Amino acid sequence: MKTNIPAIEGGTAVRETFLSFHQALLDEKEEFSVIQTLRSGWLTTGPKTKQFEAEFAKYARSEHAVAVNSCTAALHLALVAAGIGKVEEKEEKGEKDEVITTPMTFCATANVIVHVQADPVFVDVDPGTLNIDVNKIEEKITSKTKAIIPVHYAGCPCEMDKILELAKKYNLIVIEDAAHATETEYHGKKVGSISDMTAFSFYATKNLTTAEGGMLTTNSTELEEKIRVLALHGMSKDAWKRYSPEGYQHYDVLYPGYKYNMTDIQASLGLCQLAKIEDFLKLRQKHVAAYDEAFKDMEAIVRIGRIPDIKHAEHLYVIMLKTDMLNASRDKVLSALQKENIGVSVHFQALHLHPYYRQRFGFSEGAFPVTEYAAERILSLPLYPGLAEQDVCDVIEAVRKVIGYYSK
Ligand SMILES: Cc1ncc(COP(=O)(O)O)c(C=O)c1O
Structure with a gap:
């Protein structure tokens, strides 16, 4: 039986099997x-x-x-x-x-x-x-x-x-x-x-x-x-x-x-x-449209890169969490989604704050505020041509459930 309690808090996961963050489509x-x-x-x-x-x-x-x-x-x-x-x-x-x-x-x-x-x-x-x-x-x-x-x-x-x-x-x-x-x-x-x-x-x-x-x-x-x-x-x-x-x-x-x-x-x-690239893009565009529609009214979610008049390759579906509206950090949300059996990822951590770049070039927090703000709040959802409609529905349900639960 599904509940609104996230699996990470003791509820039942949206999916029984794990949905990979990515899978190549080869035949x-x-x-x-x-x-x-x-x-x-x-x-x-x-x-x-x-x-x-x-x-x-x-x-x-x-x-x-x-x-x-x-x-x-x-x-x-x-x-x-x-x-x-x-x-x-x-x-x-x-x-x-x-x-x-x-x-x-x-x-x-x-x-x-x-x-x-x-x-x-x-x-x-x-x-x-x-x-x-x-x-x-x-x-x-x-x-x-x-x-x-x-x-x-x-x-x-x-x-x-x-x-x-x-x-x-x-x-x-x-x-x-x-x-x-x-x-x-x-x-x-x-x-x-x-x-x-x-x-x-x-x-x-x-x-x-x-x-x-x-x-x-x-x-x-x-x-x-x-x-x-x-x-x-x-x-x-x-x-x-x-x-x-x-x-x-x-x-x-x-x-x-x-x-x-x-x-x-x-x-x-x-x-x-290469012969299939535009067909694959059409499939990802369909998934993106479903995500866009599902998240457009969720105030705690900002969709990244949705600008008009360009052809977007739809390589990643990135959302930014308004963490001040949540009782959970981005990392907590990541873990919660993984526990719902949804694979997620982060693109990227702020590059200048990695140890090599800090030590070699002297970068520290505050150097690039927009990057640092985003890097603490973004996450990428599964987006690939082999996703079934049900997979996309599961991702949406898991995001709604986790964000809903932790909303202030
Ligand atoms: C923005 C960006 N540049 C460069 C690379 C490096 O690509 P490759 O693994 O083909 O060397 C990646 C890989 O993920 C990337 O995301």
Whole structure:
């Protein structure tokens, strides 16, 4: 028998079985495609990767797409290809390059800035979208600023017009972190075609998955050539080209490059997933509409990123709790939902308050108030194409029950 007492307080859970926060939707097409690749004898970067790059570039309306093994790799390559950081004389003079980004993101966005020995400069976020607040960027630009990495949080596009205007004014490179934003469009422009470079993630929980994987798109042929070489040891010819029927070709090492290439096994998953991406989005849009409708009258819940006139990738469904209206903290609500057998998550804790960033850059509480306020109150609900209607109803019932119980 169901009661209004949350399971965490001794009541009966909304669901008998646990609903995962995320589950990839794969079928016989992916299975067949991977088996085909395994049987082809060519496992690493080869014809499937080339095909995936071509199809993804078309989807992203970008001139070029380079497939890599993660979005982190794509972001790192973008910074290296743009010549950011790593200039020892500059460091000796205390003149390290700076890259502007947001503290409301996954650690990879800022970690790669540290990897190239540049300094991340955080700018606080907009409370409605949790995207970088474009009105606060200019005050952070100095003579050391070389790039801006906007993150399209949850799949909602950043205000790219303003970012590109600032980039033009101060001669900055723009690298979009589109880990959440494979399908996103900004006023009719496809993310992936807008700025200097755009990094996508195909991690297991992403809208398009290759288990692990990523893509870097650009409209610049010069950058594309550089990225391709950097992504595979800095070699002038990749294995696919070297072993071609035209005869063996030697390679030259042009840079001390990285091992970031995508395999054909991953690409064979990616091709199948890309073919379904818009259908998957329609399914998630249906779930989002159900959540929006259910929560619109709940005063203790603020829905994040619901803005008009854009194409939202609906990667995450994020709500912010007005904790002053509740007798429970966000973490208590998280635990209560888990006890109702609903998987939940947090995207993200404030990045600048993680131990490394506190110690290395001296950040402390109060540095980015909007991010910190949100980071204590947000939670992400299950949102994936394989959710059944009943699953969505269960999530709604659990949220209503838990929030109702703890409301003041
Ligand atoms: C905003 C953001 N950027 C970058 C990444 C890194 O992606 P990957 O795991 O493909 O390296 C993630 C991963 O979740 C992310 O959420």
